[in-house]
Amino acid sequence: xxxxxxxxxxxxxxxxxxxxxxxxxxxxxxxxxxxxxxxxxxxxxxxxxxxxxxxx
Numbered sequence: 001x002x003x004x005x006x007x008x009x010x011x012x013x014x015x016x017x018x019x020x021x022x023x024x025x026x027x028x029x030x031x032x033x034x035x036x037x038x039x040x041x042x043x044x045x046x047x048x049x050x051x052x053x054x055x056x
Contacts, residue, residue, distance in 0.1 A: 010034055011025075
């Protein structure tokens with residue numbers, strides 16, 4: 001998915017204050033979450049690579 005597709009797909013979730021307690025777009029966190037999502041769904045082995053990248 002390109003970033004615009006990620007944003008469209010996640011927008012209803014990330015702006016939902018009932019889920020996170022805040023609108024993640026309003027507090028400046030939505031772009032980061034979209035970036036993580038894009039990394040995690042980049043194909044075979046993406047989850048392992050992403051976790052290694054941020055956990056090491």
